[in-house]
Amino acid sequence: MARSSVQSTIVFEVLRRLTTAAGITIILSVVAVIVSAVVAGPFTLVNAIVTGGMWALLAVGLSLVFGVMNIPNFAHGEFFMVGTLVSYLVFTPLHKYLRQNPSSVLSTVAPFAGIFAALLVGALLGVVVEKLIFFQLRRRSREQWVMNSFLLTVGLSVVMINGHQLLWGTNFKGIPRYWDVKPIDLFGVNISMDRAVALGLAVVTIAIFWFFLMRTRTGRAIRAVAQDETGAQMVGIDLNRIQVLTMALSSALAAMAGASLLFMFPSYPTVGLKPLYVAWYVVILVGLGNVAGATIGGFLVALLQTLTSYFIGVGWEDVVPTALIILILLFKPSGLFGSEVKGVWEQ
Amino acid sequence: MLLEVKGLNAGYGFLQVLWDVSLYVAQGEFVALVGPNGAGKTTTLRTIAGLIPPRQGEIFFKGELISKLAAHKISQMGISFVSESLNLFTAMSVHENLLLGAYVVRDRQKQLETLDFVYHLFPRLKERRNQLAGTLSGGERKMLAIGRGMMSNPDLLLVDEPSLGLAPNLTLDVFNALETLRQQGVTILLVEQNVNTTLHITDRAYVLEQGRIALEGKSKELLENKHVKEAFLGM
Ligand SMILES: Nc1ncnc2c1ncn2[C@@H]1O[C@H](COP(=O)(O)OP(=O)(O)OP(=O)(O)O)[C@@H](O)[C@H]1O
Ligand SMILES: [Mg+2]
Numbered sequence: 001m002a003r004s005s006v007q008s009t010i011v012f013e014v015l016r017r018l019t020t021a022a023g024i025t026i027i028l029s030v031v032a033v034i035v036s037a038v039v040a041g042p043f044t045l046v047n048a049i050v051t052g053g054m055w056a057l058l059a060v061g062l063s064l065v066f067g068v069m070n071i072p073n074f075a076h077g078e079f080f081m082v083g084t085l086v087s088y089l090v091f092t093p094l095h096k097y098l099r100q101n102p103s104s105v106l107s108t109v110a111p112f113a114g115i116f117a118a119l120l121v122g123a124l125l126g127v128v129v130e131k132l133i134f135f136q137l138r139r140r141s142r143e144q145w146v147m148n149s150f151l152l153t154v155g156l157s158v159v160m161i162n163g164h165q166l167l168w169g170t171n172f173k174g175i176p177r178y179w180d181v182k183p184i185d186l187f188g189v190n191i192s193m194d195r196a197v198a199l200g201l202a203v204v205t206i207a208i209f210w211f212f213l214m215r216t217r218t219g220r221a222i223r224a225v226a227q228d229e230t231g232a233q234m235v236g237i238d239l240n241r242i243q244v245l246t247m248a249l250s251s252a253l254a255a256m257a258g259a260s261l262l263f264m265f266p267s268y269p270t271v272g273l274k275p276l277y278v279a280w281y282v283v284i285l286v287g288l289g290n291v292a293g294a295t296i297g298g299f300l301v302a303l304l305q306t307l308t309s310y311f312i313g314v315g316w317e318d319v320v321p322t323a324l325i326i327l328i329l330l331f332k333p334s335g336l337f338g339s340e341v342k343g344v345w346e347q
Numbered sequence: 348m349l350l351e352v353k354g355l356n357a358g359y360g361f362l363q364v365l366w367d368v369s370l371y372v373a374q375g376e377f378v379a380l381v382g383p384n385g386a387g388k389t390t391t392l393r394t395i396a397g398l399i400p401p402r403q404g405e406i407f408f409k410g411e412l413i414s415k416l417a418a419h420k421i422s423q424m425g426i427s428f429v430s431e432s433l434n435l436f437t438a439m440s441v442h443e444n445l446l447l448g449a450y451v452v453r454d455r456q457k458q459l460e461t462l463d464f465v466y467h468l469f470p471r472l473k474e475r476r477n478q479l480a481g482t483l484s485g486g487e488r489k490m491l492a493i494g495r496g497m498m499s500n501p502d503l504l505l506v507d508e509p510s511l512g513l514a515p516n517l518t519l520d521v522f523n524a525l526e527t528l529r530q531q532g533v534t535i536l537l538v539e540q541n542v543n544t545t546l547h548i549t550d551r552a553y554v555l556e557q558g559r560i561a562l563e564g565k566s567k568e569l570l571e572n573k574h575v576k577e578a579f580l581g582m
Contacts, residue, residue, distance in 0.1 A: 217450070224436050224447050230398060231434030236422035236451035236499065 048306035053202025056298025059282035061250030077276025078160040083258025084267035087114035111178035122255025130247035174266020287335025355404035382555035396428035427501035437481030448498030486517040542579040
């Protein structure tokens with residue numbers, strides 16, 4: 001008698017956990033993964049995972065900037081655009097040169113030069129934007145901060161899009177592929193080298209970034225600023241330094257995502273808009289300022305998009321995630337993984 | 348003189364709260380700042396800690412002018428502020444909060460020593476080292492805030508109302524902890540509502556009323572003062 005009641009409480013507890021928003025999502029996505037692998041073929045799944053890694057990179061940066069600096073960054077996609085552009089500008093001449101002077105070693109390395117240059121330029125641009133725009137606004141007034149900084153990011157986005165158009169025109173600047181090698185055979189699925197590297201880069205970067213945030217002194221300081229700015233100053237953390245660093249990291253991640261996906265997204269002025277919307281889907285889906293959730297969310301949204309375009313049709317892949325977000329916000333306004341850990345006396 | 352505040356005026360927006368406040372704290376002293384609600388005690392500590400810019404007046408720490416420095420610089424110079432609202436990092440563990448308290452201490456060995464000391468002072472915190480700060484009880488939070496303030500080995504500890512909202516036995520624990528720190532040679536400027544106990548454990552005290560220093564002197568003598576007896580001790 002007693003034993004069965006213990007068992008039923010455990011069963012009940014498991015059921016309760018599984019019926020929370022996060023539980024349901026995870027169950028549904030596991031089902032989706034299996035269904036898509038069986039019905040649509042493993043290639044669709046691979047595609048979803050590759051783009052998912054990139055959405056995760058973008059969403060993590062977006063989420064970090066919102067968490068640490070309270071800026072809803074609508075120019076985030078433009079850093080993706082800058083990434084595609086820089087990598088194109090660096091890689092294409094290298095590629096031409098290598099066509100005339102073949103060298104297998106250099107051909108392997110050249111794409112990384114493009115991606116790395118994008119990362120650097122992204123970081124630098126992040127520093128400039130923080131110092132020239134947000135720092136100035138912060139010094140003037142912190143009233144209506146979220147609204148004002150939002151408007152500034154929209155303006156910044158317009159300026160960057162038009163800057164690209166002015167200097168490099170509206171034509172597509174793309175490449176068919178980074179690596180001219182045979183696809184890799186993984187469990188009977190052919191994956192192009194470009195996709196494999198893009199996924200690898202995303203996974204490694206997120207892992208390093210995660211370690212940095214959770215385990216290092218500076219990473220801890222970033223989280224401290226996100227949780228309590230005054231408390232952070234009280235323990236001796238220089239807010240300005242953390243703000244510059246956060247903006248640089250976030251922009252560098254976005255630029256890197258753009259650069260690694262150059263073979264899928266040729267560079268043109270408004271190439272950043274779609275990644276921007278997707279990154280916002282992810283961040284709203286999992287809850288604002290939630291970096292861990294953003295990683296999972298990136299993969300979830302990519303999967304959802306792939307399944308939608310496979311089962312419903314190409315062109316619908318933005319409709320379904322948006323509808324889902326409306327539903328989620330109706331029932332769980334703090335997002336899927338929105339946490340309720342807040343001190344009684346805080347906020 | 349460790350801390351010297353001269354003719355301080357400060358406030359928020361159009362509201363001026365402090366009027367010509369002057370006070371000092373000598374090395375090793377335990378000084379109290381008492382006064383009725385809204386007198387400006389918290390404002391005084393926040394201004395010293397650099398969280399509010401002073402409108403007029405000067406603040407010297409170890410002989411250096413600090414009233415124009417940013418809050419993190421003042422913290423790096425050796426002033427720890429344990430605020431009324433605690434400003435804990437609620438989504439981090441007790442342990443991480445303490446590590447962040449030692450953010451300005453680069454020497455790992457020193458960090459670990461202080462950590463040991465804090466865990467020894469508040470065994471409760473050691474038991475709960477992996478718990479999130481946001482889920483601690485009120486008393487445990489106070490201990491964590493004081494412990495975090497200690498982690499940088501400050502020369503001066505500013506403590507704002509540590510007994511607020513605590514049951515009498517926990518209040519006693521917190522006061523005992525402050526006594527221990529004081530015996531370790533830490534200089535403390537304490538703001539408290541609990542005037543009776545405070546005047547019994549501190550060396551000197553200032554009475555702040557409507558943003559001005561109304562009285563100052565040895566704590567023992569203030570306990571006998573007629574005005575203090577009437578206004579704060581209910582005698
Ligand atoms: N952020 C703020 N903005 C505007 N006015 C403020 C702010 N903080 C405090 N005040 C005002 O400043 C005055 C002094 O406040 P302060 O917190 O320094 O008092 P206190 O002596 O610490 O009081 P208590 O004993 O209640 O903590 C009060 O009238 C209060 O309303
Ligand atoms: Mg107060």
